[in-house]
Amino acid sequence: MEQSSNIEEQDLSLKLFVVLSRAMESITKRVEEDIRRYGLNPTEFAVLELLYHKGDQPIQKIGTKVLLASSSITYVVDKLEKKSFIERKPCPRDRRVTYAVITNEGTELMNEIFPKHKEAIQDIFAGLNNSEKDELIKQLKKLGLYAEEL
Amino acid sequence: MEQSSNIEEQDLSLKLFVVLSRAMESITKRVEEDIRRYGLNPTEFAVLELLYHKGDQPIQKIGTKVLLASSSITYVVDKLEKKSFIERKPCPRDRRVTYAVITNEGTELMNEIFPKHKEAIQDIFAGLNNSEKDELIKQLKKLGLYAEEL
DNA sequence: TTCATTAATCTCGAATTCGAGATAATTATA
DNA sequence: TATAATTATCTCGAATTCGAGATTAATGAA
Numbered sequence: 104m105e106q107s108s109n110i111e112e113q114d115l116s117l118k119l120f121v122v123l124s125r126a127m128e129s130i131t132k133r134v135e136e137d138i139r140r141y142g143l144n145p146t147e148f149a150v151l152e153l154l155y156h157k158g159d160q161p162i163q164k165i166g167t168k169v170l171l172a173s174s175s176i177t178y179v180v181d182k183l184e185k186k187s188f189i190e191r192k193p194c195p196r197d198r199r200v201t202y203a204v205i206t207n208e209g210t211e212l213m214n215e216i217f218p219k220h221k222e223a224i225q226d227i228f229a230g231l232n233n234s235e236k237d238e239l240i241k242q243l244k245k246l247g248l249y250a251e252e253l
Numbered sequence: 254m255e256q257s258s259n260i261e262e263q264d265l266s267l268k269l270f271v272v273l274s275r276a277m278e279s280i281t282k283r284v285e286e287d288i289r290r291y292g293l294n295p296t297e298f299a300v301l302e303l304l305y306h307k308g309d310q311p312i313q314k315i316g317t318k319v320l321l322a323s324s325s326i327t328y329v330v331d332k333l334e335k336k337s338f339i340e341r342k343p344c345p346r347d348r349r350v351t352y353a354v355i356t357n358e359g360t361e362l363m364n365e366i367f368p369k370h371k372e373a374i375q376d377i378f379a380g381l382n383n384s385e386k387d388e389l390i391k392q393l394k395k396l397g398l399y400a401e402e403l
Numbered sequence: 404t405t406c407a408t409t410a411a412t413c414t415c416g417a418a419t420t421c422g423a424g425a426t427a428a429t430t431a432t433a
Numbered sequence: 434t435a436t437a438a439t440t441a442t443c444t445c446g447a448a449t450t451c452g453a454g455a456t457t458a459a460t461g462a463a
Contacts, residue, residue: 123393162411197459199412243389247280
């Protein structure tokens with residue numbers, strides 16, 4: 104009896120995991136389609152958005168915020184720099200540090216595409232009304248925090 | 254007024270997207286940790302689990318179920334075959350087709366690790382009670398279906 | 404001050420995934 | 434039947450990410 108209810112609980116959790124994964128797949132696919140329209144990949148967009156909204160960042164800080172290994176950050180920053188959307192600027196106080204700085208071109212790009220991106224997200228999530236979204240945010244936060252702290 | 258409420262809605266959707274992405278990151282990290290304990294990566298596990306639970310599959314069918322390009326399936330099947338967990342078996346009726354078939358070794362592995370995997374998932378999702386999970390499943394399905402059909 | 408530790412960035416090679424195109428077999432059509 | 438279109442699998446090269454280790458700089462302790 105204890106046993107069987109544990110099994111049922113496990114099945115429910117597994118089902119939630121499957122449904123969550125599938126939903127994420129569908130949503131990610133749409134969001135990526137949107138981002139690629141702007142000639143960026145999701146990582147490039149995330150880095151550019153960080154600099155756009157949060158200002159200049161030491162390269163290593165970027166890694167902690169977008170969850171990338173330092174070697175991957177080097178790669179992405181190289182690409183964005185080649186596209187002239189960001190620049191590297193050495194830190195005068197600490198010569199180990201290099202800042203990633205968004206250029207005018209990068210800012211102009213984001214001025215143009217970020218509103219479109221928000222609209223796309225809005226469309227993708229239009230299957231729920233506002234109070235359902237509020238509720239979902241609350242539950243997902245609970246879930247995420249719990250998993251993070253395991 | 255119409256304008257401002259649209260903006261708020263967009264912000265809410267964006268927030269939901271961010272929270273969903275973060276939750277998924279945390280959960281995925283834990284699930285991957287679990288799977289790597291068994292000497293598999295997530296894709297290998299997914300393929301093996303498919304064959305374990307659904308029986309032999311034409312290689313191309315695997316791709317549609319675990320959402321991988323055909324070239325990626327070839328790669329994963331090669332790896333699982335090298336590890337002796339699956340075998341390729343030509344289809345006698347259609348010589349274009351090759352079946353992926355789980356071996357005794359593969360079945361024994363899954364007999365051992367799948368219950369552990371379910372426990373791990375159970376632990377990861379223990380931040381919610383059963384009725385919250387039910388509710389979350391319902392909303393995520395709605396969201397996923399909507400995004401899929403866009 | 405000198406030496407050890409810590410920190411930031413980069414290089415390199417491996418792993419994984421994809422898309423385009425090749426090959427071979429089957430099915431549909433004229 | 435001969436030809437065209439479709440299907441299944443694979444090969445190959447590019448893109449992305451990672452981890453380990455190298456380099457350089459800053460900081461802390463003796």
